[in-house]
Amino acid sequence: MIETKNLTKVFKNITAVKNLNISIDEGDIYGFIGPNGAGKTTTIKMLATLMRPTSGTAFLGGHNINGESRQVRRLIGYMPDFFGVYEDMKVSEYLEFFAAAYRIRGPARRRIVKDVLALTDLEYKRNELVQALSRGMQQRLGLARVLIHDPKVLLLDEPASGLDPRARIEIRELLKELQRMGKTILISSHILSELGEMCNSIGIIEQGKLVFSGDLETVMEEVRGKGLLFIRVDGDCTEAADAICNHRFVTKAEVTENGELFVQVSSKAPNLSFVSEALVEMGFPILAMKEEEVDLEDVFMRLTKGVVS
Amino acid sequence: MDRFLGTALLEKDLVFYCVRKRYYAILGAMLGALFLAFVIHVVSFGDLASATETIRQFGFSFFAYQAALLFLLGPFFSANAFISEKERNCLGLLYLTSMGKVGIVVGKFLSRFILLELFAAACLPMAVACLFIGGISPREIFILFILVSLMNLLACALGTLLSLVLYRTLVAAMVTYIVLAFLFAGFDLKQGTAFWQGSQWNLWINPINAFNQMNIDRTFTEYWKPMIGVPVASLMLLLVSYIILPYYFGEGLSSVKRGLLWLQEKTARKYRRAEGVWDDPIYWKYSRGFLGQTGVVIFVFLISAIVYVGLLYLIGGRTSLLGDKKSFFDEIVLLSLSLYGVFLLTTLLASTVLAGEKENGTLPLLLVTPITGRQFIIGKVKGIIRTSGPVALLPIIHVIILAVRHDPQFKKPVIPFGYAVLFILLAVIAYFFFLGQGLYISLRQDSARRATMISLVVIVIENIFFFLFPGLNPILLTTGLQKFSIHMEQSGSNDWLGPGSILAIPFLCLEVLVLCLFYFESVKWFNTFIDRGD
Numbered sequence: 046m047i048e049t050k051n052l053t054k055v056f057k058n059i060t061a062v063k064n065l066n067i068s069i070d071e072g073d074i075y076g077f078i079g080p081n082g083a084g085k086t087t088t089i090k091m092l093a094t095l096m097r098p099t100s101g102t103a104f105l106g107g108h109n110i111n112g113e114s115r116q117v118r119r120l121i122g123y124m125p126d127f128f129g130v131y132e133d134m135k136v137s138e139y140l141e142f143f144a145a146a147y148r149i150r151g152p153a154r155r156r157i158v159k160d161v162l163a164l165t166d167l168e169y170k171r172n173e174l175v176q177a178l179s180r181g182m183q184q185r186l187g188l189a190r191v192l193i194h195d196p197k198v199l200l201l202d203e204p205a206s207g208l209d210p211r212a213r214i215e216i217r218e219l220l221k222e223l224q225r226m227g228k229t230i231l232i233s234s235h236i237l238s239e240l241g242e243m244c245n246s247i248g249i250i251e252q253g254k255l256v257f258s259g260d261l262e263t264v265m266e267e268v269r270g271k272g273l274l275f276i277r278v279d280g281d282c283t284e285a286a287d288a289i290c291n292h293r294f295v296t297k298a299e300v301t302e303n304g305e306l307f308v309q310v311s312s313k314a315p316n317l318s319f320v321s322e323a324l325v326e327m328g329f330p331i332l333a334m335k336e337e338e339v340d341l342e343d344v345f346m347r348l349t350k351g352v353v354s
Numbered sequence: 355m356d357r358f359l360g361t362a363l364l365e366k367d368l369v370f371y372c373v374r375k376r377y378y379a380i381l382g383a384m385l386g387a388l389f390l391a392f393v394i395h396v397v398s399f400g401d402l403a404s405a406t407e408t409i410r411q412f413g414f415s416f417f418a419y420q421a422a423l424l425f426l427l428g429p430f431f432s433a434n435a436f437i438s439e440k441e442r443n444c445l446g447l448l449y450l451t452s453m454g455k456v457g458i459v460v461g462k463f464l465s466r467f468i469l470l471e472l473f474a475a476a477c478l479p480m481a482v483a484c485l486f487i488g489g490i491s492p493r494e495i496f497i498l499f500i501l502v503s504l505m506n507l508l509a510c511a512l513g514t515l516l517s518l519v520l521y522r523t524l525v526a527a528m529v530t531y532i533v534l535a536f537l538f539a540g541f542d543l544k545q546g547t548a549f550w551q552g553s554q555w556n557l558w559i560n561p562i563n564a565f566n567q568m569n570i571d572r573t574f575t576e577y578w579k580p581m582i583g584v585p586v587a588s589l590m591l592l593l594v595s596y597i598i599l600p601y602y603f604g605e606g607l608s609s610v611k612r613g614l615l616w617l618q619e620k621t622a623r624k625y626r627r628a629e630g631v632w633d634d635p636i637y638w639k640y641s642r643g644f645l646g647q648t649g650v651v652i653f654v655f656l657i658s659a660i661v662y663v664g665l666l667y668l669i670g671g672r673t674s675l676l677g678d679k680k681s682f683f684d685e686i687v688l689l690s691l692s693l694y695g696v697f698l699l700t701t702l703l704a705s706t707v708l709a710g711e712k713e714n715g716t717l718p719l720l721l722v723t724p725i726t727g728r729q730f731i732i733g734k735v736k737g738i739i740r741t742s743g744p745v746a747l748l749p750i751i752h753v754i755i756l757a758v759r760h761d762p763q764f765k766k767p768v769i770p771f772g773y774a775v776l777f778i779l780l781a782v783i784a785y786f787f788f789l790g791q792g793l794y795i796s797l798r799q800d801s802a803r804r805a806t807m808i809s810l811v812v813i814v815i816e817n818i819f820f821f822l823f824p825g826l827n828p829i830l831l832t833t834g835l836q837k838f839s840i841h842m843e844q845s846g847s848n849d850w851l852g853p854g855s856i857l858a859i860p861f862l863c864l865e866v867l868v869l870c871l872f873y874f875e876s877v878k879w880f881n882t883f884i885d886r887g888d
């Protein structure tokens with residue numbers, strides 16, 4: 046559904062996006078993550094045909110963003126990271142205005158406005174002025190606006206910023222629901238835990254370069270594959286650490302603050318079971334052992350260097 | 355002392371002004387234009403015998419130009435005094451500091467006033483240069499300078515007050531312009547009924563009037579009145595600002611806002627019922643807010659106009675600006691001036707159209723909709739016409755009535771009706787030219803404030819240009835505004851069929867051409883909008 050080909054954007058002195066190649070299938074929720082200034086917003090703007098790439102191109106539903114912007118725009122619902130609201134309008138008028146801008150006429154317009162208000166839980170605010178809405182509610186209004194013309198592709202730039210935990214969960218459910226309806230969603234966010242729960246694929250970008258793109262499960266495996274173990278042994282931990290340290294498949298062994306043995310297994314090891322066997326052999330019975338849990342945050346920390354451009 | 359002068363605020367605002375290039379641009383445009391006027395005057399000396407008279411005349415018109423320019427700038431600078439803070443949500447923070455209410459009001463007011471005085475003072479050397487050639491005395495220059503300063507004072511005080519009450523710079527500036535225009539135009543009631551006779555009350559708050567009297571009578575009989583009246587009036591305006599400042603945080607001023615929204619709501623209801631308006635959502639959006647803030651401008655204008663014209667006719671007074679001269683041209687000078695004011699309003703309104711949308715961050719939202727450039731621009735233009743059109747209509751209708759009903763005394767025999775038709779034609783073309791120009795500025799700027807600033811610079815330059823070469827300005831040409839031109843008496847350019855009007859024809863064609871260019875540029879820009887990131 047979305048495919049970028051060497052997408053590049055150079056500003057005066059910095060390369061904001063460099064040879065970006067991502068591909069998103071129809072019906073995916075694609076989480077686009079990266080540190081501040083990584084180039085997420087720039088990429089999304091280019092996909093929304095609001096910014097011309099310096100080189101490279103992208104296709105949305107088969108339409109080239111260079112040259113077929115009209116077709117692309119019909120396809121997308123775009124929510125900028127910072128978006129304006131017409132402050133002296135009422136919530137329902139704001140939506141009706143955009144519905145009219147999308148050439149939705151007559152009773153259909155009123156019905157659709159009602160529907161999206163219901164979908165985003167803003168019904169009770171429909172006669173309120175937009176400027177009287179809280180930040181999170183304006184964010185929801187933005188989401189309602191995006192949905193108004195029933196676009197196939199949603200480009201959401203940090204839609205969850207400013208939302209309370211409950212609203213975030215609701216939005217997550219909403220996006221999943223939209224996914225079930227067959228929409229393709231590209232969502233950028235800093236809140237990794239929530240992306241981890243709804244995305245089925247992610248792209249990590251740093252300093253304009255794609256660090257990883259693909260299935261969420263795959264990347265989890267990849268990071269998990271590094272093999273980090275926390276072990277409680279019966280006996281002196283320090284001795285155990287010294288002993289296991291020399292094993293050829295162990296790259297690091299140390300004692301943690303709470304008296305556990307921490308073992309990092311080299312990627313050459315066939316499996317993790319040798320650790321327990323070796324420890325028992327060396328005379329350290331094992332009380333408990335757990336593999337470090339990996340979530341998107343770890344993936345993110347592991348794959349990016351933390352350079353803020 | 356700090357508490358009462360709002361020193362911190364004063365410094366912040368003045369420093370802010372001093373580091374902005376655009377203020378130098380405005381000052382530069384002003385100085386350049388005045389210098390040009392000066393050079394033209396010096397070059398146009400016939401013999402030395404007439405030189406002193408020319409210089410004297412120049413000295414006065416120099417200050418008239420300067421006053422006109424400062425009249426343009428003053429309300430605009432002062433109108434953002436509080437609004438700029440409100441927009442950034444900083445007024446509350448200021449209020450919480452130890453500066454105190456007096457400090458805030460005085461600081462805001464003084465920073466604007468000092469800036470304008472600097473503008474006025476920067477032009478002083480050129481005026482003083484006249485002294486060396488003679489014809490005008492230092493005392494006269496001093497008094498003229500004081501009168502210009504008084505005008506600044508009143509503009510700043512009024513702008514500061516309105517800035518506190520209203521919520522948009524442009525609107526506050528416009529209301530200030532309108533109120534000042536009517537105040538300054540004023541009327542003396544010499545010819546009125548016995549009761550009103552000779553009251554001349556507006557001399558007290560009208561430095562322009564004193565200025566004009568000075569110019570006509572070559573005496574100083576009246577100048578002292580505004581020197582007392584204006585400071586008192588300004589002080590009172592500031593006092594009102596001081597009193598209502600706390601209400602901004604309470605319920606008081608928000609009821610002003612609620613009132614505006616209520617008005618807006620009333621008009622919006624009509625729109626919601628009519629389905630057809632949705633075919634043009636851009637226009638709908640614009641006209642929906644019609645009776646909101648913009649409505650205030652029109653409301654104030656209409657009220658002022660009705661009161662003004664009503665009193666004028668009822669009492670049989672005359673606009674004091676015109677003294678005792680009586681001719682068709684004199685009658686309509688004021689009307690064409692107000693028409694010119696409407697043109698300025700149109701440029702300013704148009705200049706915020708796209709820039710405001712960009713500043714708000716709503717432009718990308720519109721760009722990704724199927725709205726086309728043509729639809730967008732036409733919708734906006736319709737909205738602007740709806741806002742400023744009715745105001746423009748008033749002077750035009752007045753001119754027609756004058757032309758047809760009164761027996762206008764032209765210097766050369768002309769057909770009044772033909773004159774009226776020509777006037778309307780030129781007015782319409784000029785109107786659209788000013789609209790297109792604002793739109794074009796809007797397209798190039800990223801924030802409404804910048805756009806209006808640039809418009810002001812352009813307007814100042816244009817004004818000077820038009821005053822210097824009245825033959826090139828269709829509106830000035832037809833209305834006899836050339837009275838204000840420096841060539842007025844020498845060339846007797848009141849004759850509307852003179853060589854000036856021949857020159858105006860290619861100029862008019864050029865205007866139409868530029869207008870078309872503005873339109874197509876804007877449409878093209880919208881259609882192919884690309885955020886280049888620079």
Ligand SMILES: Nc1ncnc2c1ncn2[C@@H]1O[C@H](COP(=O)(O)OP(=O)(O)OP(=O)(O)O)[C@@H](O)[C@H]1O
Nearest residue numbers: 056061080081082083084085086087088354887888
């Ligand atoms: N209009 C512009 N002109 C110049 N440089 C820009 C412009 N817009 C973005 N950049 C630069 O491009 C880089 C990428 O910016 P971008 O906004 O895409 O980052 P981001 O990933 O969205 O960051 P964030 O998480 O903070 O929103 C940054 O270094 C930024 O400074």
Ligand SMILES: [Mg+2]
Nearest residue numbers: 085086126202
């Ligand atoms: Mg961003």
